[in-house]
């Protein structure tokens with residue numbers, strides 16, 4: 172089947188490469204000329220494990236092409252997947268500017284009956300708006316059929332999630348359209364859930380909001396554990412053994428970040444508000460998360476004067492295995508540290524270049540060794556494997572004061588106790604140098 176994917180960001184690119192891998196002919200369209208030039212030369216502009224190899228293979232087999240030419244791309248695709256960004260407006264609602272532009276272009280260039288599939292996360296009811304907008308711009312006598320197909324991939328494991336997803340949701344009012352999409356996804360052998368368009372749109376927001384709720388819930392429990400000297404890792408493990416609760420998304424830390432949870436929870440509060448529903452629970456989830464992002468520096472401030480101190484930040488991306496800095500907790504932490512007058516030195520294996528644009532006032536170095544040398548304290552912000560595997564004795568060796576504030580519970584307390592470190596983590600008792608056991 173010939174497919175056009177609009178937008179070559181995290182979602183569009185993984186989708187395009189994935190669909191080519193299961194045998195479809197895919198044209199990926201983007202308005203960003205520089206991005207498309209890089210893609211055409213086989214370079215992946217984002218860090219997403221496993222994506223580059225697969226992309227080059229599919230390009231070589233002529234199953235995957237990249238273009239900025241909308242006319243050509245829309246003329247080719249019988250099925251068009253929209254995967255452009257839907258960022259937040261200042262009031263938290265979803266900004267549909269890119270979606271609207273795409274609708275106008277589809278209307279202008281569609282030359283055959285077309286199935287338009289919305290993969291971007293859009294407020295409930297938006298697919299009606301998309302159809303109307305496309306039809307208003309149509310220049311040919313063609314029929315547009317709509318489907319919602321929300322995306323559930325996680326950054327950093329996008330390729331895995333494309334091929335091993337838990338479900339594919341297809342929302343459409345039109346049975347033949349559902350049939351075409353079922354056939355299109357069939358080689359993936361992933362369970363398909365069919366529903367109406369509005370329910371599909373809501374499934375996406377409700378899923379992200381529920382996962383965000385789990386995280387804020389466990390973070391609140393971790394704050395109480397700290398006060399009562401319980402261990403959040405054991406509490407989460409013990410809870411997670413109950414199949415009704417499940418063990419995933421119970422990792423306490425410095426709050427969720429990324430391009431989606433913060434944006435989609437804000438948008439769902441707005442969506443509810445538009446129908447006069449006050450989504451109190453979700454508002455609390457957001458508030459807890461905002462507070463949690465500041466909790467590590469608050470803890471440090473109670474223990475030391477940060478002014479003039481050399482503070483190392485290890486990890487900047489909003490989670491490991493991505494270079495994405497959107498809404499990363501590191502942005503809040505770095506700002507707080509700078510406000511306290513600290514001298515901040517940061518290391519991240521992949522996110523440095525993106526971070527520089529958002530955090531121009533901190534120093535960047537190329538290794539953990541360099542970051543922690545002569546530091547008065549270290550903040551562990553993103554649990555990259557490299558950071559988790561870094562030898563603890565090096566902190567003792569290289570730092571001026573071996574004090575660690577671990578926002579991601581990277582180490583077992585038993586292990587930390589073997590070193591002359593002051594170690595403060597989330598929802599667990601601190602380990603202090605005077606308690607050294609060896």
Ligand SMILES: NC(=O)C1=CN([C@@H]2O[C@H](COP(=O)(O)OP(=O)(O)OC[C@H]3O[C@@H](n4cnc5c(N)ncnc54)[C@H](O)[C@@H]3O)[C@@H](O)[C@H]2O)C=CC1
Pocket residue numbers: 177178179180181182183200201202203206254255256257269272273290291292293322323324325326430431
């Ligand atoms: N990033 C993620 O992990 C996930 C994102 N989503 C949703 O998917 C959508 C896309 O997200 P990302 O891939 O992260 O966005 P992104 O910002 O990384 O990429 C969007 C791309 O669309 C392009 N674009 C904008 N207007 C265009 C137009 N008129 N024609 C062609 N291309 C155009 C941009 O140049 C950009 O390359 C959003 O709605 C997001 O909420 C859903 C699940 C996962």
Ligand SMILES: O=C(O)[C@H]1O[C@H](OP(=O)(O)OP(=O)(O)OC[C@H]2O[C@@H](n3ccc(=O)[nH]c3=O)[C@H](O)[C@@H]2O)[C@H](O)[C@@H](O)[C@@H]1O
Pocket residue numbers: 292322323324325326327379382386419420421422423424425426427428429430431432489490
């Ligand atoms: O809509 C989206 O964009 C995507 O949002 C999330 O994916 P992603 O943001 O890539 O990453 P997650 O692994 O979900 O992590 C999000 C944030 O929550 C934090 N987190 C996650 C899990 C956990 O137990 N604790 C926790 O603090 C992470 O550190 C990170 O900051 C969802 O997991 C995807 O299903 C969804 O498609």
